[in-house]
Amino acid sequence: MTSNEEAIAARIKELRESIAYHNHRYYDLDQPEITDAEYDALVQELMRLEEQYPQFKSTESVINQVGGQVNPAMGVVSFSPPVLSLNNVHNADELHEFYNRVGQMLAEDTPKFTCELKIDGLSVVIRYHEGQLVQAATRGDGLSGEDVTQNVRMIRSIPQILHQPVSFEIRGEVYMPRSAFMALNAKREEEGQSVFANPRNAAAGSLRQLDPAVTASRELSAFFYQIRQWTQDSQFSSQITTQHQALEFLRTVGLPVEPHFAYCESFDEIMDYVQKWDSKRQTLDYDTDGLVIKLDDLSKQAILGETQKAPRWAVAYKFPPEEVLTEVLAIEISVGRTGVLTPTAILKPVHVAGTTVSRASLHNEDIIRERDVRVGDFVFIRKAGEIIPEVVRVEKTLRPPHTVPFEFPKTCPACGSDVVRLPGEAAYRCTGGMACPAQLREALIHFASRDAMDIEGMGEKTVDLLLNAGLIKRVDDIYRLKEEDLLKLPRFGKLSAKKLAQSIEQSKSRSLSRLIFALGMRYVGQRVASLLASHFGTMERLEAATYEDLLAIPDVGERIADSVVTFLSQPLNKEVIANLKSLGLKMIDDTISGDQDGSQKVLSGQSIVVTGSFVQMPRKNLEAWIAQLGGKVASSVSSRTAMVIAGDKPGSKLEKAKELQVPILSEQEFYERMANLGIRYSQ
Ligand SMILES: NC(=O)c1ccc[n+]([C@@H]2O[C@H](COP(=O)([O-])OP(=O)(O)OC[C@H]3O[C@@H](n4cnc5c(N)ncnc54)[C@H](O)[C@@H]3O)[C@@H](O)[C@H]2O)c1
Numbered sequence: 052m053t054s055n056e057e058a059i060a061a062r063i064k065e066l067r068e069s070i071a072y073h074n075h076r077y078y079d080l081d082q083p084e085i086t087d088a089e090y091d092a093l094v095q096e097l098m099r100l101e102e103q104y105p106q107f108k109s110t111e112s113v114i115n116q117v118g119g120q121v122n123p124a125m126g127v128v129s130f131s132p133p134v135l136s137l138n139n140v141h142n143a144d145e146l147h148e149f150y151n152r153v154g155q156m157l158a159e160d161t162p163k164f165t166c167e168l169k170i171d172g173l174s175v176v177i178r179y180h181e182g183q184l185v186q187a188a189t190r191g192d193g194l195s196g197e198d199v200t201q202n203v204r205m206i207r208s209i210p211q212i213l214h215q216p217v218s219f220e221i222r223g224e225v226y227m228p229r230s231a232f233m234a235l236n237a238k239r240e241e242e243g244q245s246v247f248a249n250p251r252n253a254a255a256g257s258l259r260q261l262d263p264a265v266t267a268s269r270e271l272s273a274f275f276y277q278i279r280q281w282t283q284d285s286q287f288s289s290q291i292t293t294q295h296q297a298l299e300f301l302r303t304v305g306l307p308v309e310p311h312f313a314y315c316e317s318f319d320e321i322m323d324y325v326q327k328w329d330s331k332r333q334t335l336d337y338d339t340d341g342l343v344i345k346l347d348d349l350s351k352q353a354i355l356g357e358t359q360k361a362p363r364w365a366v367a368y369k370f371p372p373e374e375v376l377t378e379v380l381a382i383e384i385s386v387g388r389t390g391v392l393t394p395t396a397i398l399k400p401v402h403v404a405g406t407t408v409s410r411a412s413l414h415n416e417d418i419i420r421e422r423d424v425r426v427g428d429f430v431f432i433r434k435a436g437e438i439i440p441e442v443v444r445v446e447k448t449l450r451p452p453h454t455v456p457f458e459f460p461k462t463c464p465a466c467g468s469d470v471v472r473l474p475g476e477a478a479y480r481c482t483g484g485m486a487c488p489a490q491l492r493e494a495l496i497h498f499a500s501r502d503a504m505d506i507e508g509m510g511e512k513t514v515d516l517l518l519n520a521g522l523i524k525r526v527d528d529i530y531r532l533k534e535e536d537l538l539k540l541p542r543f544g545k546l547s548a549k550k551l552a553q554s555i556e557q558s559k560s561r562s563l564s565r566l567i568f569a570l571g572m573r574y575v576g577q578r579v580a581s582l583l584a585s586h587f588g589t590m591e592r593l594e595a596a597t598y599e600d601l602l603a604i605p606d607v608g609e610r611i612a613d614s615v616v617t618f619l620s621q622p623l624n625k626e627v628i629a630n631l632k633s634l635g636l637k638m639i640d641d642t643i644s645g646d647q648d649g650s651q652k653v654l655s656g657q658s659i660v661v662t663g664s665f666v667q668m669p670r671k672n673l674e675a676w677i678a679q680l681g682g683k684v685a686s687s688v689s690s691r692t693a694m695v696i697a698g699d700k701p702g703s704k705l706e707k708a709k710e711l712q713v714p715i716l717s718e719q720e721f722y723e724r725m726a727n728l729g730i731r732y733s734q
């Protein structure tokens with residue numbers, strides 16, 4: 052080999068590996084790392100090199116393969132004949148070449164075509180038997196796909212039973228409407244989950260699920276465009292001789308068919324269709340990445356046949372992706388209603404895919420870092436999934452001097468509280484909770500809800516009225532509301548104002564456990580709230596608790612401990628709690644101030660080991676008292692032991708406790724701790 056040939060061979064190898072890697076990201080994981088245009092450029096370069104240097108050509112080459120791997124856990128469906136892909140053209144010249152080639156092969160001057168929109172979703176093959184849906188599969192690698200029958204049954208627009216008892220195997224595209232995609236991503240962003248790159252990936256990720264319930268929870272639709280084969284002869288099969296008849300037939304039997312297909316009798320008509328849809332497709336609620344031009348006559352299709360990868364009788368005309376260059380004027384951080392911080396690039400306005408764009412999502416810190424987007428940079432903007440503008444990449448050659456890497460803020464732009472990034476999440480969150488104006492509405496609704504402070508009459512609607520009237524700026528303002536204020540609210544009469552004022556007043560005596568839950572600390576649900584209330588007994592002690600104190604409680608892990616300590620150390624949160632206290636809310640656990648039955652279960656749920664001999668009371672009395680306070684007396688020390696009470700001559704249990712870092716209290720310390728909670732021994 053010459054050195055030039057060696058370099059070519061190396062480049063071909065590199066391209067094949069890179070394409071195989073991106074195929075895997077795209078088809079198997081539904082998580083592409085590069086845009087389709089970037090991917091297509093790799094494929095084109097490889098095809099060109101293989102053309103030019105046929106000595107390096109291989110039938111095994113990635114460009115002859117269809118799709119990705121099949122996940123065997125989903126069940127495998129095999130196809131005969133194989134389910135193929137399409138060859139692409141990118142401009143009018145290439146399309147004309149295709150048109151001429153078909154004409155030549157058929158020895159015909161004006162072959163007729165059906166033009167369709169190319170839906171950007173994922174390909175499915177569905178079998179109907181006598182009108183009943185019996186099986187559905189993804190395209191997979193073209194020879195076999197994943198069995199998604201149960202998942203497809205969850206898609207409302209795909210009928211289980213057709214209007215006619217036909218038996219056939221058809222092909223279509225499952226997609227996620229743009230509106231559903233935007234709503235899904237907005238929700239995922241709010242929840243701190245990763246977002247889907249585009250509707251195609253969202254559709255694929257939603258359909259390729261082991262649990263059909265996940266598919267059911269996502270809004271998916273489908274369009275069908277091909278009768279692959281008839282599996283039983285019927286009067287219909289012989290009547291359908293063209294592609295446009297096939298589409299009409301699919302529609303007649305009740306299947307969804309994309310309505311904008313056109314029968315074209317000349318190349319000019321095809322070009323009219325191309326021009327019309329180049330921009331008009333942006334008005335649809337589904338993504339289209341091109342058009343498909345198909346020889347209309349089915350018997351002529353059979354004459355042309357197919358190659359290993361694609362039919363010779365059809366071609367995909369791909370629209371150029373619109374990417375435009377613009378300047379980043381600022382990076383803005385907004386706070387969502389659950390406290391998630393979302394970065395947005397503020398752009399010098401540009402025209403992309405039919406609209407003017409002046410903002411683009413940067414999703415989260417990792418993405419900003421990975422793409423190294425800076426204020427002052429020139430960036431390429433693209434409509435991801437053709438709809439949400441996204442910063443694709445930075446044009447580094449145009450970077451002005453003195454730009455600095457973007458620093459994610461350490462505090463919330465809405466309230467100034469610290470922000471945290473929780474393990475496993477992509478998003479930062481404000482820890483200001485009920486003190487953060489961005490989160491106030493949610494915080495109020497949660498605070499007043501039935502399981503929290505149970506303020507009757509203060510549901511979502513009332514919360515909105517109160518906020519609109521400017522009566523509440525912070526959670527503690529609830530307890531400053533007067534009946535006269537409430538009377539001013541729209542639709543509030545004397546009676547309803549009085550009732551709401553009463554239920555607010557009544558809520559002051561809710562248990563400490565409810566109050567802790569009502570504060571809305573992350574990871575502190577009802578169960579953990581009640582655990583904290585009974586363990587600490589008072590709000591004051593909870594506020595004073597360290598991370599280690601919290602971790603020492605059985606069932607409290609690092610996540611909870613961290614969340615509680617961070618929340619309670621925010622000055623604004625402290626202020627709200629102090630105000631709630633002075634406004635008369637109960638800050639002591641019920642069980643300590645004494646329930647009706649007099650029981651004071653401050654130790655409930657705790658496993659306690661008693662060792663050694665005791666001075667102030669016999670050991671068995673101490674043990675009985677612990678049990679009476681709800682504790683469980685255990686005989687050996689483990690990592691789940693809440694504390695060890697050590698008397699004289701404690702023995703090996705003490706060593707074990709030290710080793711496991713279990714808190715050790717002397718007899719005296721234990722009595723003092725109880726006394727602090729207002730509990731004295733009485734038998
Ligand atoms: N970004 C990446 O990393 C990456 C990786 C691999 C592939 N890709 C992209 O995937 C595409 C290649 O995938 P492909 O092999 O599925 O081919 P394709 O998407 O280019 O075309 C074939 C597909 O079009 C679909 N289709 C939609 N409407 C149709 C209609 N009316 N008639 C017929 N078919 C219709 C069918 O599902 C068929 O499988 C390229 O656009 C490529 O850029 C991207």
Ligand SMILES: [Zn+2]
Pocket residue numbers: 386463464465466467468481482483484487488489
């Ligand atoms: Zn905040």
